[in-house]
Amino acid sequence: MYGALWRVLPGPVWARILILLVALALLLFVLSTWIFPLVDGMLTPSQPVTVDQ
Amino acid sequence: MARTVIGIAGEVLITAGVLVFLFLGWQLWIQGIALNNAQTSEASGLSQSWSASTTGPTAPDQASTPSPTSGPAAGTVSAPVVMAAPAETDQFAVLYVPRFGADYKRTITQGVDAKTVLNAGGAGHYEQSQMPGDMGNFAIAAHRDGWGSPFIKINELQVGDPIYVETQDGWYTYRFRDLEYVAPDGVDVLSAVPQAPDAAPTDRLITLTSCNPLYIASERIIAYGVLESFTPRSAGAPAAIAGISGTGA
Numbered sequence: 174m175y176g177a178l179w180r181v182l183p184g185p186v187w188a189r190i191l192i193l194l195v196a197l198a199l200l201l202f203v204l205s206t207w208i209f210p211l212v213d214g215m216l217t218p219s220q221p222v223t224v225d226q
Numbered sequence: 227m228a229r230t231v232i233g234i235a236g237e238v239l240i241t242a243g244v245l246v247f248l249f250l251g252w253q254l255w256i257q258g259i260a261l262n263n264a265q266t267s268e269a270s271g272l273s274q275s276w277s278a279s280t281t282g283p284t285a286p287d288q289a290s291t292p293s294p295t296s297g298p299a300a301g302t303v304s305a306p307v308v309m310a311a312p313a314e315t316d317q318f319a320v321l322y323v324p325r326f327g328a329d330y331k332r333t334i335t336q337g338v339d340a341k342t343v344l345n346a347g348g349a350g351h352y353e354q355s356q357m358p359g360d361m362g363n364f365a366i367a368a369h370r371d372g373w374g375s376p377f378i379k380i381n382e383l384q385v386g387d388p389i390y391v392e393t394q395d396g397w398y399t400y401r402f403r404d405l406e407y408v409a410p411d412g413v414d415v416l417s418a419v420p421q422a423p424d425a426a427p428t429d430r431l432i433t434l435t436s437c438n439p440l441y442i443a444s445e446r447i448i449a450y451g452v453l454e455s456f457t458p459r460s461a462g463a464p465a466a467i468a469g470i471s472g473t474g475a
Contacts, residue, residue: 204249225410
């Protein structure tokens with residue numbers, strides 16, 4: 174998977190690394206801004222803090 | 227062929243594992259930073275809106291009675307004003323605990339539902355308990371770890387530490403009294419007289435509840451405070467929090 178990704182990327186090694194770094198940064202941004210809050214909202218709180226019956 | 231398939235499957239699994247760790251790291255740190263920033267600005271907004279809305283009525287009052295011998299400015303201790311219970315999910319108060327941080331402030335919302343109230347990173351008010359300043363028990367809950375970790379330092383409270391609650395009417399100064407550890411179903415800590423549900427209240431208490439131990443929720447940690455004084459809004463914020471209450475700070 175990652176080997177194929179590396180072969181598909183164009184340009185010299187430094188350009189491929191640059192592309193991957195930008196893609197990684199973009200991925201982290203998308204995850205922390207939209208995906209993780211969504212997942213957090215779907216999970217029931219694993220740590221209830223209230224006292225109740 | 228089989229090697230390729232297994233290789234791809236392995237990479238997918240490793241990626242999934244990394245994503246789970248990323249989520250946990252995000253939940254513990256990044257989300258907390260975002261929620262705390264949001265809490266600070268929401269709390270500041272509430273405080274400012276209350277100050278702004280009372281500037282009108284108090285300004286002519288001060289102008290007509292400039293003498294310091296009259297009015298609430300003479301002393302900060304006066305009979306506590308008790309507001310009516312707000313609608314569920316209404317933000318009606320701001321909590322200040324200097325022991326939790328010099329600029330610590332969190333909103334207090336009516337209700338203790340996790341998804342609609344507590345996961346926003348502030349505190350929630352048990353609706354069956356009394357309002358701030360009232361005879362009895364003002365009981366609130368907040369997360370110990372995760373979702374901003376608003377009560378992560380609850381076990382570090384020292385006897386006599388101030389706990390301030392600001393509402394539209396002014397500031398309630400409570401003093402921390404003691405900690406108690408109870409089972410998750412120990413609802414009697416919310417009684418007007420904690421652990422004595424049938425007794426008639428004689429004290430004005432605040433009760434903070436959270437989970438214990440850290441990162442585990444097998445018990446509840448309870449912190450009690452006793453009302454020391456009420457400071458009406460016209461007298462200004464108590465000195466210890468004057469820099470962070472009612473201002474944009």
